[in-house]
Amino acid sequence: MITILLFAHLQETVGKDRIELPIEQLTVMELKTALKQTYPLLELDHVMTAVNEEFARDNSKVTAGDIVAFIPPVSGG
Amino acid sequence: MITILLFAHLQETVGKDRIELPIEQLTVMELKTALKQTYPLLELDHVMTAVNEEFARDNSKVTAGDIVAFIPPVSGG
Amino acid sequence: MSNNLFEIVEEPIEINAIIKKVERREAGAITTFIGTVREWTRGKQTIYLEYQAYIPMAVKMLAKIGEEIGEKWPDTKIGITHRIGRLDISEIAVAIAVSSPHRKAAYEANEYAIERIKQIVPIWKKEHWSDGETWIGDQLENVPYESGRPNVKDVE
Amino acid sequence: MSNNLFEIVEEPIEINAIIKKVERREAGAITTFIGTVREWTRGKQTIYLEYQAYIPMAVKMLAKIGEEIGEKWPDTKIGITHRIGRLDISEIAVAIAVSSPHRKAAYEANEYAIERIKQIVPIWKKEHWSDGETWIGDQLENVPYESGRPNVKDVE
Numbered sequence: 001m002i003t004i005l006l007f008a009h010l011q012e013t014v015g016k017d018r019i020e021l022p023i024e025q026l027t028v029m030e031l032k033t034a035l036k037q038t039y040p041l042l043e044l045d046h047v048m049t050a051v052n053e054e055f056a057r058d059n060s061k062v063t064a065g066d067i068v069a070f071i072p073p074v075s076g077g
Numbered sequence: 078m079i080t081i082l083l084f085a086h087l088q089e090t091v092g093k094d095r096i097e098l099p100i101e102q103l104t105v106m107e108l109k110t111a112l113k114q115t116y117p118l119l120e121l122d123h124v125m126t127a128v129n130e131e132f133a134r135d136n137s138k139v140t141a142g143d144i145v146a147f148i149p150p151v152s153g154g
Numbered sequence: 155m156s157n158n159l160f161e162i163v164e165e166p167i168e169i170n171a172i173i174k175k176v177e178r179r180e181a182g183a184i185t186t187f188i189g190t191v192r193e194w195t196r197g198k199q200t201i202y203l204e205y206q207a208y209i210p211m212a213v214k215m216l217a218k219i220g221e222e223i224g225e226k227w228p229d230t231k232i233g234i235t236h237r238i239g240r241l242d243i244s245e246i247a248v249a250i251a252v253s254s255p256h257r258k259a260a261y262e263a264n265e266y267a268i269e270r271i272k273q274i275v276p277i278w279k280k281e282h283w284s285d286g287e288t289w290i291g292d293q294l295e296n297v298p299y300e301s302g303r304p305n306v307k308d309v310e
Numbered sequence: 311m312s313n314n315l316f317e318i319v320e321e322p323i324e325i326n327a328i329i330k331k332v333e334r335r336e337a338g339a340i341t342t343f344i345g346t347v348r349e350w351t352r353g354k355q356t357i358y359l360e361y362q363a364y365i366p367m368a369v370k371m372l373a374k375i376g377e378e379i380g381e382k383w384p385d386t387k388i389g390i391t392h393r394i395g396r397l398d399i400s401e402i403a404v405a406i407a408v409s410s411p412h413r414k415a416a417y418e419a420n421e422y423a424i425e426r427i428k429q430i431v432p433i434w435k436k437e438h439w440s441d442g443e444t445w446i447g448d449q450l451e452n453v454p455y456e457s458g459r460p461n462v463k464d465v466e
Contacts, residue, residue: 152446
């Protein structure tokens, strides 16, 4: 199981703040592609991704048990 | 009467924080020269002077009723 | 508030508490930055803001900023607290305190911290304007998105 | 403390009170600078400090710094309070708060203020070291005088 966390407008677009997918392993890029097939999340190509609270690249591996968060441009402060 | 205010080490050197001189008019430079004849204030040549709370130059006029303050290098903050 | 130097909180921020965390007898200078909710932005009126964070990662990233500052300005000590949830006009969203033996480093490290917060800390704000609402998406706050969604752009 | 933006006081400085003076609904950024009594300076230990001011002129010069800042950074609002008398380690000698719609000006104006205070405001500090006492005479605090008197130098 991979847990996906959504924030800000991504959360509003999907209508929930987390998605669980029964997947063993894939890359960040593959995960984004999979999600776009189910949800209207075109901007996933352009947001940052964190795996287990660390920024990750599109070719990073995601394995069952990992928490993936999509990080739209931040606006704290 | 001209009132002269002394601060910091100048005050300690002279042993008081103000001097009153029964003078009608003179320049800042002349005042410094007069004071140096009475007090061990050699550094007067090198401190700033304020007349009535505004910085003044050595050739500025000082008139009876004025308050003259000698301003050693400041160290606030 | 706790004694942690890097915090995400939901209650109002007490600036004195943040200052206390960085006070040291060898530090003669403390700078603080207080980011408050501004009512007017380029002629648009804000009614209130809503901040959301990916909390555990946000705390981690604040601590990372602290590490970066420790490398660049070794004598400083920094504390950062960011609030989330609903904030009204003039309420404090973020407070940064930096202590240092000398003031130059205290100013520089403080400004560096707020710049980095706007780059790497997963916190988002939603503006509730008098005429609608918008998730703000540009890290440097220069370009609020016109619609409710950001323009896509590659941030990597 | 009163509502005056520029003050010389003898009682302890309350940083929140200074911040309050500059808060505005249109300002999203407030920077503060807090100058405290440092215990160690280049290996010398300070026991306490004594500040003396030419009070009416000091207030005037603080207000002049405020005017200069109003010209250079028109959207800012600044408050400065300096304490005099005896101050122990870690006590606040000076507090500067600047509010601004945007943060850059708040940092710049704040740093400008402390630099100018050290140039033109008639306030002097006497260090009471563990091994003697000295009136500090260099405006930028780089060269404490070795003896009780400053080295003469032309400041005009």
